[in-house]
Every structure is written in structure tokens, then in C-alpha cells.
Amino acid sequence: MIGTSADVHDSQVFEQLLEGDEPFVTADKAYDSKKHRKMLREHAIEDWLLHKGRKNQKLSRCQIELNKMFSKTRCKIERIFAQWKVHMGLNRCRYKGWSKHQVHFDLMSIAYNLKRAVNILAT
Template sequence: TIAASQSYQKGVDTEARWTKKGHNLYYGYKRHVLVESKEGLVLAVSTTKASSHDGGHLPILLDKVSLKAESRLYADKGYSGFPNETLLKNKKLKSAIQKKGSRNHPLSPAAKRFNKLVSKTRYKVERVFGSIKRWFRSAGARYIGLDKTHTQHVMEAIAYNLYKAPNIILKGL
């Protein structure tokens, strides 16, 4: 009998996946964060394989926190779509998810204005990613495996919040 075996190369993360962003290929994981819009603190973190689509992870983030009714949720185009809009209505949250054009259906001028208005608040999420990368030299996963990488992302979010806390406290005085 011949037994088939999986090839395994030491140091290669078998849980990670490939994704393409623009013309570049990336191997690893995605970090999804829920950030409050006033001070930019991280409220929730989710880690997924790089190949997973952003849109399906909004429910996971929302289940980790308790947001007040009528709160506005800002998100990029990756989270646009009917399922997430319905989810927000069911949770009594206001949607500020950027609009996304599609092939042969470009964005209307009103949708472009909406996206520009949303981006004036949504930049705080992108600032989290940039700050974590700059402050903690975290350009990628330091560990092998989804669970360990998620723990890394959570610890970086905690460190980010702690790093910002003194300035927030001083503003309140």
C-alpha cells in the first residue's frame, strides 16, 4: 500500500492563506478592529486568514461589544453590502459604511460625497494600524498559527490603548 502524506516544511504556517492587494501578494492573516470614534481606542479585535473577505467579520466584532442604540458605525468599502446593512438595522445602529461601486455601475456623485464625509472620521481606524506598525514594529505576524497571531493582535491593541491613555486622561482634566 502507498500512503499519501502531506508535505510539511518547518516554519511554514499551514493555517495562513494568500491574498492579493493591488498587484502584491501577501501570505498570512488579517486584523479586523472595532475602534470608537471619539478617542480612537480599540474596542474589539478579530483575526482571520488573509484570504477571507472583510464583510463577513462585522458580526463577530459587534458581538464582542455592547454599543448604544443609534450609534453610528463607520467602515470601509470591504464591509459594504446588504447583510451588514441589515445587521446594523437589527442592532439599531446607524450605518456609515462607505459605498462601493461595481463594474458598469460607478458611484454617483452623492455616494462619492458620502464616502468623503465618512473618511473624515474613519481615518481613526487606519491610524490604529499605522500606529501599531510604527510604535511596536508590528508589520506582520510574529507567531505561527491563527490563535497565537490573534493573541499578538489583542496584545498590540491593549498596548495601543495604554499608550494613548495618558493623553486622553490629560485632555479630560
């Protein structure tokens, strides 16, 4: 996870988010670009980016079906961010300085995974 200021669009840090060992990458329509798709092909990463309609060009039926399929995976991921916002204070900046926010993100990830591990082991 990379934190940026509000004036930086998420898609501008796409390359920094890639580690190279991902089997696939899923992202919303903001990341749909030829540059991003080419980058994924070059790294042999499966492309699960949602397709975005262009001006005077509607999505094909295949693209619409792919978007529906990919959205099911993204929904699970977005649910984690929603829990962080509601229960762990991600809804606003609490600290000054990027390093403090990065530590906050890392601790939230650890806490979420510990909570998840307890629930998995309890069943």
C-alpha cells in the same frame, strides 16, 4: 478585532465583529453589501459603510459626500493600525497559532491605550 488567515476576506467576518451595542459601524468599500446594511438595520446600528460604485452605476452625489464624511472618521482608525505596524510589529506574523496572535493584538491595544492615556493626562 478578529485575526484570520490571508485567504479569508475581511468582509466574511463582518457578522462576528458586531457586538450589538455599537452606535455606528464604519468600514471600507469591501463591506458594502445589501446583506451587511440589512444586518446593521436589524440591530439598530447606524450605517457608516463606505459606498462602492457598481458596474454601469456611478455613485450619486449624496453617496460621494457621505463617503468623504465617513472617510474622515476612518482615517483616524487607520492611523492606529499604521502605528501598530510601524512601532509594534503588526507588519508580520511573529507567532504560530491564532491564540498567540490574539494575545498579541490584545496587548497592542492595551499598550496603545496606556500610551494615549499618558498623553491625554500630560496635557
